[in-house]
């Protein structure tokens with residue numbers, strides 16, 4: 001009987017069975033208990049920094065046209081001032 005070979009092929013370990021727990025979302029190394037879900041404090045800090053960076057990039061208030069015009073004026077004024085100052 002050669003059925004055994006087929007059975008072996010079917011019992012390939014699923015990805016979830018590799019290592020205990022999920023891998024570090026930053027670098028893919030196995031996560032450590034103290035720094036779950038990351039492999040190290042460094043990766044945890046990196047992820048936190050990335051999070052904060054993304055938050056800062058999102059404007060808290062949406063500008064309407066009037067605000068944009070004022071902003072443009074302010075930038076123009078600053079620009080001409082800078083040229084004169086230099």
Ligand SMILES: [Zn+2]
Nearest residue numbers: 024027039043
């Ligand atoms: Zn990591």
